Amino acid sequence: MTRAGERGAALAWPALGLAACVLLPWYALQDGLGSLGWARELWNSEESGAAFALGLSLGRWWLLPTIACLFAAAITALLPLPRARRGTLLALCGAAGIACFVAQALGIGLRGWTADWLTGLFGELDGRQFGIGAGGAVAGIACVGIVASGLALRGAFGGDAFVAGAVAAVIASIVLFTAWPILRILVQAFQNGDGAFVPSLLLERLSAPKIWTLRCLLGGGRCGVAWNTLFLAVCCGVGTTALGLAFALIATRTGFRYKRTLRVLTVLPIITPPFVIGLALILVFGRSGLVNQFLEWAFAVPPTRWIYGFQGVFLAQLFAFTPVAFLVLIGVVEGVSPTLEEASQTLRADRWATFTTVSLPLMKPGLANAFLVGFIESIADFGNPIVLGGDYRVLSTEIYFAVVGAQLDYGRAAALGLLLLAFALGAFFLQRRIVGTGSYATISGKGDAGLPTPLPAAARRVAMAVALPWAAITALLYGFAFLGGVVKVWGRDYTLTLEHYVKAFAVEHGANGLIWSGAAWHSFWTTVKLAAVAAPLTALLGLLAAWLLVRQRFAGRAALEFATMLSFAVPGTVIGVAYVFAFNVPPLEITGSALIIVLCFIFRNMPVGVRAGMAAMSQIDRSLDEASATLRGRAPQTLAFVVLPLLRPAIVGSLIYGFVRAVTTVSAVVFLVTAEYELATTYIILRVINGDYGLAVAYSCALIALMLVAILAIQLAVGDRRLGRRAGPTQGARA
């Protein structure tokens, strides 16, 4: 690049930041940027002023250092300097700008200075913090951009400003929307009701007998929520692993004829909201469910609330999470090289001996992995415990009641959140160790495959005996769930009717055109809109992060990868609570907005996008990127013309996942929804809690239909990649 071009590029970020300081209101506006009234008040209002005006004439002098840093960066960009020197200076200016920005954001709170020593230093403050708005956000982003472009000029990130900017963007967003909220939980757990910092408080909160008591073992009363959670999670892990293994063995090692049906049945739960199975269980086993009614009718047994409690949640989680275990284990089972099994058979081992001495031991790390996945899913689950738990309290529901219920005890919620986080991370680290060290299951990719050895007869019979009834029950439950939506009142009046659908989704002709009068429309459209906004952003951020992690080498790469993986293990409930703590006060005041829900969707679901993207990307030969680079393709062009077209399947996957998860998630968003931004799942859960099963079921079915439509639409829109005659492997064409 020429010296002039270099200067121009270096000027872009400072110019953007300074423009924001002049042209945009620094703080968030009550009614957003939509009505342009703020434009007139940029120079004279404390609420909607631009940073220059606020700093120079409206007494908010603490904004001036940040502006000065932007100014210094602009001057550095214009001076005739050698490349490396310019880079160093820019990076320093940007870093100073970030420091000044963060210092004023955190140093000033709702009641002036946030710490006594600051008051001592600067005197009493006249003014308080508002939420950061468009101007502040753009200026902050510009500072980050300046650091990135400066580092790139110094030769970091392969000297590429785009890569540097992308890394900075990903790191900054993860810090802001994952790390910072979780840090806030930690702080909150130490704070008392007045916000004072009391170190002993966490210990006190965590040692409460309500959490750890073992009374149930001694025969009196209930056990603590921590034990409940752990016990449920272990049972769920063992159960889903066993079932998942049975399904995986049947699908890969037998001549079972209905394998495809089996696969559909196991994929179905992934696109259903997690509590639908719970709902179906209520319809079958609940107080006015089929079983109770039959018993009453036949043997005059009075109906019981038997299903509510551990057994109900356990069953629901088994149904809901077995598919996940199946997906994990099918990879494991397929990964056991048939060659090894054939070798074993040529060494005089019969099928059973081969299975027990070769195949199973090879699968062991995979089984442990599946167990931990089930474990993590179970402790993170909120929908099933809230619907079916009854008196059986687990951490996720306990946190919910601490925040939303009458207790309103944020400190306790934070402490419980930390405990839940500790469980999840513990399991996560165990899982990583197992996957990282002990896995021998490898697919060599060479053409030496051989044929998978059929399952020995005994094992086959066991697998069938477990899996087939289970599959049948799953199908039945789905059937009942559907039926529940088309009968009048389940348990009393079984006449077929569409009234629940009408109640939820009625559309009337009014004077001014259509009136969406159904009860569900509001939450339905909100869900669709927010999910549709979040899904592409999730995919984009996930794939961008994956591209950086797989293809770029930079300091802190391993740490970044670790951070994205870690946020995967954080249970939704914890994230939800953390968002409430972190974003309901300035400087980032976004609770109650659609933005916070979208952000929550994005940062909850991005890690999976990252994983999928990394897996897909590592199948694409790195030399393709490099060829593009040496052919004058700058990083964004390489991404657009080479990487993305080859990544289409991963893009489709990420989009679908981002959308489906946004529509079905419950645990994180229950804390974030408001009357204005109500989501389908939270609306349904409230209906279930109120016993309005018909509407809940009808709505759930509509959601499933919505997701099927969305999946088809995404697949059509993104399309497939074409690689010519020998479609298939995505490596660079080789001889």
Added chain:
Amino acid sequence: MTQPAGVEFHNVVKRYGDVAAVTGVSFRVDAGTLVTLLGPSGCGKTTTLRMIAGLELASEGRIEIAGRDVTAVGATQRDVSMVFQSYALFPHMSVLENVCYGLRRSGIAREEAGRRAREGLAQVGLAGYEERQPSELSGGQQQRVAVARALVLRPSVLLFDEPLSNLDARLRRQMRQEIRTLQQSLGLTVVYVTHDQQEAMAVSDRIIVMNKGAIEQDGTPRDLYERPATPFLARFMGESNPATGIARPLGNGRIAVRLGEAEIAVASPRVVSGSVTVAIRPETVRVESRVPNSGGLTGRVEAASYVGTHMEYGIATTVGSLFVVCPRVERPLPVGHEVDLLLEPRGVILVDG
């Protein structure tokens, strides 16, 4: 379109974590020449080449292209193109799109890019293949597309990383000749990486031999073959037998080296005496049936194999076992036969160390 440019490395180091892949190399490549980086696998050739391309940035030192310091400049901005070992053809683009790619990224309009790409394809003998997908080409054709793709940009430096290693022996010989012809007719600056000594000698103006991340010797093919500076080079540049002899100065820049029964006068820039290490080229040794006082090195045939064009013998002598090739194949010498080995001055190379 730019002029072919020279490349200079000044004490360049590349470290990956704690390991140094390249440890302080300095060299220059003159504009319009073909220079080969040669060395055994893992010696740092690819790393060096990628530092010229800007795909890796040097940990230390300075890199100049066309006299400009590009040490911290990334690949996209260096005006350097590269032909990859795996060819790295974009599998989702046709041949023409592949060749157009770099032109389009340089901001050339579609029609003009298409015209130049066709021209480039014609240059490598692939006119008519424009609409094929890369997967519909043979290995040699893919190789040509990769060359055309890099060539059409008229880069100031063109890089090849073991471009022929995926081809069969016959095609390899043909392709290397084509690359050399193209380079000479267009006056390109080319840096070429290979581990094959014959390939390097066949195509290069100069060869830089690397070993363990450092430069071992730098010179013309003839220099390196006839005057290898180190035992490693003598071994690496063609076959050679290491042996120890006793030297005695003769004057006039020559010394006499005694090897067993034989004594031979060889050229030596330095005056040395006492024990010296020499390398004996196997193709320069004449093998004769033993006669008394032949003045040759005496030995006995230990192994003999017929490989079509010549005989290969392993011969036990008083200076160790020697590997010798002999063009006479009609009457091979049987194992156990007593022989004389007649040495030639050009086949006995004095090496340091």
